[in-house]
Amino acid sequence: MPDALLALHVLAGTAGLVLGPGWLLARWRHRGxxxxxxxxxxxxxGVALSGAALAVAVPGLAWLCAVAVLTQGLAVAGALARRRGWRTWRTLQPHLLGGSYAALLTGALVAGTGSPVWWVVPAVVAQVPIAVAKRRLHALPA
Known part of the structure; x- marks a missing residue:
C-alpha cells in the first residue's frame, strides 16, 4: 500500500507542477x-491527501500534515478569491496560488535532493512571478 500511495503522490505532484504554469499561461493569454x-x-x-497519509505512516513526519492542509488551503482560497469577488482578490490570488505552487515545488525539491536549502529557495524565487501576476491583475479594468 505505501508504494501505491507514494506513486499516487508523485503522479499528483507532477501533474500539479505541469498544470500550474499551464493554467497561468492560459489566463495570461485570455484563454480561460x-x-x-x-x-x-x-x-x-491528491498531493495533500496522499502526503498526509504518507506522513502519518512514517514515524516523526506527522507534522507534515499541517503542510498538506496549508497547501490545499492556499490552492482552494486562490481559486475562490476571484470567483467570489473578494475585495482584494487581485492582491490575494497571486500569493495564494503562487504559495500553493511553491509548496509543491518545495516538496519535490526537498524529496529529490534532501537538502534543507530547498525549504526556502522556492518561496523566495516565487516572489518574482507573484509580483508580475499582481501587476498584471491590477492593470485589468475593474
Missing amino acids: GAGMAAGYQVAVA
Missing part, C-alpha cells in the same frame, strides 16, 4: 484555462 484550473485543484488535493 478552466480545465487546467480544475486539474490543478485535483492534483493539489
Whole structure:
C-alpha cells in the first residue's frame, strides 16, 4: 500500500507542477484555462491527501500534515478569491496560488535532493512571478 500511495503522490505532484504554469499561461493569454484550473485543484488535493497519509505512516513526519492542509488551503482560497469577488482578490490570488505552487515545488525539491536549502529557495524565487501576476491583475479594468 505505501508504494501505491507514494506513486499516487508523485503522479499528483507532477501533474500539479505541469498544470500550474499551464493554467497561468492560459489566463495570461485570455484563454480561460478552466480545465487546467480544475486539474490543478485535483492534483493539489491528491498531493495533500496522499502526503498526509504518507506522513502519518512514517514515524516523526506527522507534522507534515499541517503542510498538506496549508497547501490545499492556499490552492482552494486562490481559486475562490476571484470567483467570489473578494475585495482584494487581485492582491490575494497571486500569493495564494503562487504559495500553493511553491509548496509543491518545495516538496519535490526537498524529496529529490534532501537538502534543507530547498525549504526556502522556492518561496523566495516565487516572489518574482507573484509580483508580475499582481501587476498584471491590477492593470485589468475593474
